[in-house]
Amino acid sequence: MVVKDLIKELRQAIGKNAVKTEKEDLESYTFDATPDMPTGLPDVVVIPESTDHVQAIVTLANKYNVPVYTRGSGTNLSGGTIPLKKGIVMVMLKMNKILEIDVENLTATSEPGVIIAELNAAVAEHGLMYPPDPGSVDTATMGGSVAECSGGLRGLKYGVTKHYVMGLEVVLANGKIMTCGGKTVKNVSGYDMVKLFVGSEGTLGIITKIISKLIPAPEARKTATATFTSIDDAAQTVSGIIKSKVIPATLEIMDNVTIKTVENFLHLGLPIDAEAILVIEVDGIPEVVEKEMDAVARVCKANNGNLKIAANAAERDGLLAARRAALPALAQLSPTTVLEDATVPRSKVPDMIRAIRAVAEKYNLTIGTFGHAGDGNLHPTIITDEANTDEMARVHKAVDEIFDAAIKLGGTLSGEHGIGIAKQKYLLNEFGESGIEALKAVKRALDPDNILNPGKVVTI
Amino acid sequence: MSYYDLLETINAEIAKCMKCGNCQAVCPIYKEDMAEWSVARGKIKLAKDLLEGRLDYTPRIEEIFSLCLTCQACAENCPCGVRPDKIILAARAAIAREKGLPTIKKYIFNVLKHPGQFKAGMRLGSTLQGFGLKKVNDTDFVKPRLPIGLDMRRVIRPLAPKSLLSQVSEVTPVENPKARVVFFTGCMLNYIYTDAGHAVIKALTANDIEVITPKDQHCCGIPVIMSGDIETARRIARYNIDVLSRYDCDAVITHCGTGIDAWVHHYPDLLENDPDYADKARAFSEKAYDVSQYLVDRGGFRKPAAAMNRTVTYHDPCHMVRGVGVSTQPREVIQGIPGVTLKEMKKPDRCCGSAGSFSLTHYALSSKIRDKKIADILAVSPDMVLTSCGACRMQIEEGLYHAGCATPVHHVAELLASAYEKEETADKGNQRAHHKTAAQMVAG
Ligand SMILES: Cc1cc2nc3c(=O)[nH]c(=O)nc-3n(C[C@H](O)[C@H](O)[C@H](O)COP(=O)(O)OP(=O)(O)OC[C@H]3O[C@@H](n4cnc5c(N)ncnc54)[C@H](O)[C@@H]3O)c2cc1C
Ligand code: SF4
Ligand code: SF4
Ligand code: SF4
Numbered sequence: 001m002v003v004k005d006l007i008k009e010l011r012q013a014i015g016k017n018a019v020k021t022e023k024e025d026l027e028s029y030t031f032d033a034t035p036d037m038p039t040g041l042p043d044v045v046v047i048p049e050s051t052d053h054v055q056a057i058v059t060l061a062n063k064y065n066v067p068v069y070t071r072g073s074g075t076n077l078s079g080g081t082i083p084l085k086k087g088i089v090m091v092m093l094k095m096n097k098i099l100e101i102d103v104e105n106l107t108a109t110s111e112p113g114v115i116i117a118e119l120n121a122a123v124a125e126h127g128l129m130y131p132p133d134p135g136s137v138d139t140a141t142m143g144g145s146v147a148e149c150s151g152g153l154r155g156l157k158y159g160v161t162k163h164y165v166m167g168l169e170v171v172l173a174n175g176k177i178m179t180c181g182g183k184t185v186k187n188v189s190g191y192d193m194v195k196l197f198v199g200s201e202g203t204l205g206i207i208t209k210i211i212s213k214l215i216p217a218p219e220a221r222k223t224a225t226a227t228f229t230s231i232d233d234a235a236q237t238v239s240g241i242i243k244s245k246v247i248p249a250t251l252e253i254m255d256n257v258t259i260k261t262v263e264n265f266l267h268l269g270l271p272i273d274a275e276a277i278l279v280i281e282v283d284g285i286p287e288v289v290e291k292e293m294d295a296v297a298r299v300c301k302a303n304n305g306n307l308k309i310a311a312n313a314a315e316r317d318g319l320l321a322a323r324r325a326a327l328p329a330l331a332q333l334s335p336t337t338v339l340e341d342a343t344v345p346r347s348k349v350p351d352m353i354r355a356i357r358a359v360a361e362k363y364n365l366t367i368g369t370f371g372h373a374g375d376g377n378l379h380p381t382i383i384t385d386e387a388n389t390d391e392m393a394r395v396h397k398a399v400d401e402i403f404d405a406a407i408k409l410g411g412t413l414s415g416e417h418g419i420g421i422a423k424q425k426y427l428l429n430e431f432g433e434s435g436i437e438a439l440k441a442v443k444r445a446l447d448p449d450n451i452l453n454p455g456k457v458v459t460i
Numbered sequence: 461m462s463y464y465d466l467l468e469t470i471n472a473e474i475a476k477c478m479k480c481g482n483c484q485a486v487c488p489i490y491k492e493d494m495a496e497w498s499v500a501r502g503k504i505k506l507a508k509d510l511l512e513g514r515l516d517y518t519p520r521i522e523e524i525f526s527l528c529l530t531c532q533a534c535a536e537n538c539p540c541g542v543r544p545d546k547i548i549l550a551a552r553a554a555i556a557r558e559k560g561l562p563t564i565k566k567y568i569f570n571v572l573k574h575p576g577q578f579k580a581g582m583r584l585g586s587t588l589q590g591f592g593l594k595k596v597n598d599t600d601f602v603k604p605r606l607p608i609g610l611d612m613r614r615v616i617r618p619l620a621p622k623s624l625l626s627q628v629s630e631v632t633p634v635e636n637p638k639a640r641v642v643f644f645t646g647c648m649l650n651y652i653y654t655d656a657g658h659a660v661i662k663a664l665t666a667n668d669i670e671v672i673t674p675k676d677q678h679c680c681g682i683p684v685i686m687s688g689d690i691e692t693a694r695r696i697a698r699y700n701i702d703v704l705s706r707y708d709c710d711a712v713i714t715h716c717g718t719g720i721d722a723w724v725h726h727y728p729d730l731l732e733n734d735p736d737y738a739d740k741a742r743a744f745s746e747k748a749y750d751v752s753q754y755l756v757d758r759g760g761f762r763k764p765a766a767a768m769n770r771t772v773t774y775h776d777p778c779h780m781v782r783g784v785g786v787s788t789q790p791r792e793v794i795q796g797i798p799g800v801t802l803k804e805m806k807k808p809d810r811c812c813g814s815a816g817s818f819s820l821t822h823y824a825l826s827s828k829i830r831d832k833k834i835a836d837i838l839a840v841s842p843d844m845v846l847t848s849c850g851a852c853r854m855q856i857e858e859g860l861y862h863a864g865c866a867t868p869v870h871h872v873a874e875l876l877a878s879a880y881e882k883e884e885t886a887d888k889g890n891q892r893a894h895h896k897t898a899a900q901m902v903a904g
Contacts, residue, residue, distance in 0.1 A: 020495075024520045027509050028496040033479050047495075074496065075481040093494040113494075117485075138485035328539030335475040387475075 003043045006064045010046060010088075013056040020045040029089045032074040032081045034422055035336050036386055036395075042069070042083040049094045051171065051208040058206065058451070059175035061088055067454045070202040072112065072144025075136045077339060078420025080148070080201050084455045092143050095208065098122050105183045106214045107166060112143025112207050119212070129217040131158035134416070135327065143207045149199030151416030156374030157249045157283075158215075160416065162198045169209035170197055173447035183211060196442070201418050202453040204446045221249070221283035222293045223316040226305035227274040231255070233303045234276035235350035238373050240299040241280070242346070246292045250281035251374030252323050255353055257360075258330065258368040258381075262322050265329035270322060271306075276353075278305070278373065279323045326370040330381045333366065338382040338395060342406035343415030346376045355405040356380045362401075363394040377415035403429070419457045427458070462732050463550040464690045467511055470550040474511070476542045477504045483534035483544065488811045488829045489527050497524045500534035500544030507551045517558040525551045527822070529815035529829075530686065531778035549685065556688030624650045624657035628673050632661050637670035639710045639759065644700070644748075646719040647679045648850025656850065656870070659877035660715050660751050666880040667759050671713075677703050680722035683816050690730070697727045701740050711758065712748045715873060716849040717779030718816065723748035724784050750780060750848060751873050756789040766882035767799030768875060773842040774802060775833070775856060776809040777849035790848050790872045797879045805836040814855035827859075834859040837867075845869040 010019045020026070021044050030039040043066065048054045061068045067087035074081050083089050096113035103126050110119055116137045120130050133152040134140055140150065146168075151160040167181030180193035197205055228234040238251060254262070254277045263270040270277065278300075282292040293309065300307045310316035331337045344352045353369055356378075360367040371378035380402055384395050403413050403426045413419070413426050428436055439458045443450075450460055463470040483500040484490055496502035506524060509515040530545045538544070624645055641664065649657040664671050681696030704712060714720040728745045731737040755761040774794060781787045787809065794802050813819065813829030833856065837845055845860070845867055847853055857869045 022520050024506060024515060024518065024524055025495075025497060027506060027515060028502045031479060031505060033481055035478065073481055073484060075484075091494070091496075096494075115485075136481070139481050331478050331480075331540050332476075335478075337478050 002064055003066075006060060006066065006088075007044055009060050009063075010044065010057065013060065014046065014048060014053045018047045018049065018053070020047070029071070029074075029083065029091075032071075032076055032079065034077050034079040034082075034420070035338055036392065037079040037082060037421060038084065040083045040086065042089040043086050045089045045091060047091045047094050051095075051169065051177065054090070054095075054171045054206055054208055055175050055177065057088065057090055058171055058173065061451050062173075062175060062449065065449065065451075068206070068451055069453050070143070070147070070206050072141030072147075073115070073136075073139045075140050076144065076148055076420065077341070077417040078148075078201075078414070078422040080418055080420035080453070080456055082421060084421070090206070092141060096141075099209070101126060101128075101214075102183065103128070107183050108212045108214055110142050110210055110212070112141060112146075112210060114142045116140055116142060116145055123214050124217065127217055128214040130164060130212055130214055132161045132164055142210050142212070146198055146207055146210055147200060147202050148418045149416070151372070151375075151377060153250050153252065153372065155372055155377065155416075156251050157247045162195060164213045165194055165198050165210060166213050167211035168194055168197055168207055170205035171208055172205050173449065173451050177208075178205075179209075181211065199418070201420060201457050203443060203457050204452065206452070218249070218283035218285075220286040220289045221281055221316075222289050222309065223250075223279070223281045223319050224293065224296065224300075224307055224309040225319045225322070226278045226280065226300045226307045227271050228276045228278070228303070228305050229274060230304070231275045231350050231353055233305065234278055234373075235347075237278060237300055237303045237305055238349065239347060240303060241296055242374075244295045244299055246282065246295050248280050248292075248296070248374060249283045250279060252279040252371065253277070253349070253353075253373035253378075254279075254323065254326055254370040255357075255368065257366065258326050258370045261333065261368055262325045262329045265332060266321065266325050268318070268322055277322065279319065323370070326368070327379075327381065330368045330383055333383045334385050336384045336386040338384060338399065339417075340380050340382075340399060340402060341371075341377060341415045341417045342380065342402055342411060342413060343375070343377040344406055344409045344411030346374065348409040348411065349373050349376055349378065351409055352376075352378055352405065352411070355409075356402060359398045359401045359405070363398045365391070365394060365398055367398070372415075375415070376411065400426075421456060424457070424459070462729060463546060464553045464685075464730060467507070467550055467554040470507070470547050471511065473543060473547050474504055474508050476540045477501065477538075477544075478540050479505075480539060482537050482539060486533040486537045488529060488531065488533065488813060488832075489825065491832075492825055492828050498527055500538075500542070500548075503528070503551070504542070504544060504547055507547050510551065510554070517555055522555050522559060525555060526818075527825075529778070529811050529813065529818055531811035531815065532782040533778070533811065536782050549688070552686070552688035553690050554688070556690070619651050620654045622654070624654040625673065625675055625677070627654060628658070628661065630673060630675055632665055632671040632673070634665045634668050634670050636668060638668045640670045640672065640708070641711045641713045641754070642704055642707050642709045643671050643673045644677060644680070644704070644712055644714050644719055644723065645673065646714065646716050646850070648716060648854070653850050653853065653871070656715065656853075656874050659871060659874040660713065662877035662880060663751060663755065663873045664713065664759070666764075666877070667755060667762050669759055672707050672709060674703050674707065680719045682718045682722050682726065685726055685730070686816060686818075693726075694730050694734075697722075697730050697741070698734075698737055701727065701731075701737060701744060704744065705740060710747075711754055712744060713751050713754055714748060715751050715871060716851065717777030717783060718849065718851065720748055720750050720786070721779040721783040750784070750786050750789070752790040752793045752848060753784075753786045756792045761793065761796060763796040764798070764876065764879035764883050766879050766886055768797055768879050768882070769799040770844050770875070771801045771803055771842050772844045772846050772875070773805045773837055773840050774808060774872070775805070775812060775837070775845065775847040775852055777847060777852045778809075778811050778815075780848050781809045786848070790846070793872055793876055794846060797876060800875070803840040803842055805840050807836060810836070812852045812855045812859075814851045816851055819855060826855075827862075830855055830859040831863075834863050834865075838863065838865065843867060844875070846872050846875060848872055 069083045071081045093113040095111040098110045100109040134150040149161045169179045366383040369380045487499045490499040528548045534544045681693045685693040727741040731741040812833045813826040819826040
């Protein structure tokens, strides 16, 4: 009965067509890109087209005391958009206007439903770039990536989403609007609320407008791959490159399991006995790019790496194809792909790769590891089958141990995919009791009635 | 059992989907309404719900599964190699089994079951269409006069006064043929774009290829598969296979995305477990070619000598580029014609939104998708648009008309054939000139 009234009022507030209630519609929003997760059926799916709509929806959620799950493209990998406790799924995709590109202040103002790649295409016309580039750039929304603080391949040199969010408009849990930050590079008024909302996974407020920082697009780039017969040589190369004062835009690693799988899948002629392949890209002013690639070549040689530099765009695509194929190739091996993003300090990458390998042997699992060696963000990828309960039990134990290893090496549970539901039980390990209490205090302060994405990150 | 007969058989395909959402980046339908049920990922989830009993065969499910162009853009972009289009067709077939077809489709498909009735109907249609359709000003287009099942905003091509098959002789011979092929015309060429049909024959014979055009061939039946009426589709497939089996030929030549996909994929899939037809369907699958594909890959394509001064752009039909992987050959033909400049539009392989009967049942959505294509075409300002499919052509013609643009749209074979014709006229002219001089010499 209550749900019926809620739906009626929602229709009055934002229009009939923006409120979906048929069972088939609801079933379409019970999941996101995360494997091996519980699902939940929402009561209603709403599709706002303005901040006013969002406010109206949140106000009604308060009146009826039902949860609101904000959803972008639903590509997150931590179960962050699953409607666990019934209520309202709010899809932000129709708030998808780029409101302004300010070439003097180097900012872009957009609504949350804009797809990252679309923003990038629009600013590229002005010779500018928005650096965060998760593997999902072509699908993920600005809102979703801000709410997850997404990373990507360029993290080492350019940082991650939080380094590019300058200002936000947010609808709070009580339905009121607040803005924070702005177009100024410097801003110390009050607490840094922008940083608080970045990575808050839809649990603290609903982002309705984003002012992003842009930078001039690099003029030139050079790409290379280096193959190694020892994982330590590869690791030495990574730290050697950084020591020689070169910060590559991309510094990616693939381990032996990944190399073999990619080779099987694409037949690129990769050395299947190699222990590691590094993919390295430097970018910037042409002269500097040349000098930096020379330095990279010297370091690779000193560490027994077999270097191949792309001579042109076609060769570059060839070299990058291997890295791009890592996840797809592993995913084709079996129905379920459990992709983690445990992250360790750069110097601990070889230890982490060895730890993952030990776990794979112990639990008799296929785990391919690839990822962003330059920033220590690894993606151990477990190839399994949700239908195989015995194997899934081993997968769960393996995941526990992988996170354990990451924390012991001074790392973190999640470099970029967020906590959501998937990683909640490990959070205590990283934060301790008092840390968790502080997180909950923040949640209670901003969302006392637990309306916004309940059951995610921390449970109050 | 094939996936057309039992939804369960598509389970393995469903299990391959890892829910990454990459299909969102390319699905033309999703780009318009941005609803999870529109994109492959959502539909796969709903197919699973149907299989596991969480959902029933409701009108809403039917509507959702009808929202797909089977353009295969999702399949191409899928990291896991899923074929969502197959899952969707399997679901449509299951829905048709459980719910039956809408009456109007039932009626049309019943007629389609019988080639004779269908042909008589189309003849009658060609004569009677004047009552339901009115001519648009000075164009060759017609608009619906009465709500005859067409959206009133539509402008379409009228049926040709005489079908192609009634115009051409069964065999078009050439001197010293280097190959002998059967021309499968399909209905768009047969009933609407008869000129394109003549052009296909011209393009082949100009390359010393003998062309057989069987009179009693039938529609490919794809529209029927798309709606899930598998039994009728099988009947049509067997019928066409019987007709073509009568001829001894090197290849079957098609000229539209749907027709080629029918012979290459759908017939073997449909008849996979038919003891009498499975082998035949597979053999034809090996032999089927698009006309440009055949000329370039097998027919020793001869570049015409005459120049056609044209700036053209080429649209890739979905079932041509992704369905059977034909995209370089039509371009090779186009660029082989002297004087022709090919200016590529942005995303030439993005669906035009037609998808056969989809443009009839979902006109508004189909038009929105079409208008994106039209904008991409206009951006390169060609003086002719080329494609390799009658259905795409009709869709693009309509879009250009609404955009107030008179740029003509043709099949690749038409431009090629007119170049060959120009070459012949020039040859004849030369010969005449030559004779004259000879005559003058004699006289002098
Ligand atoms: C193939 C693949 C590759 C990926 N690669 C990377 C990668 O390299 N790096 C990386 O960091 N991530 C990666 N991801 C994860 C994912 O794409 C990112 O987290 C992405 O930013 C999520 O965007 P979305 O629009 O899909 O958000 P959703 O999944 O819809 O939502 C994510 C979270 O944000 C919240 N949210 C969404 N919109 C708003 C809003 N307007 N206001 C407040 N909260 C909101 C949701 O409630 C949810 O908690 C990858 C995922 C896939 C499937
Ligand atoms: S791209 Fe493929 S695997 Fe990914 S969601 Fe779509 S169908 Fe599934
Ligand atoms: S086939 Fe085309 S329309 Fe259908 S789901 Fe795939 S991308 Fe969308
Ligand atoms: S594809 Fe279209 S035009 Fe070609 S035969 Fe089939 S229905 Fe007719």
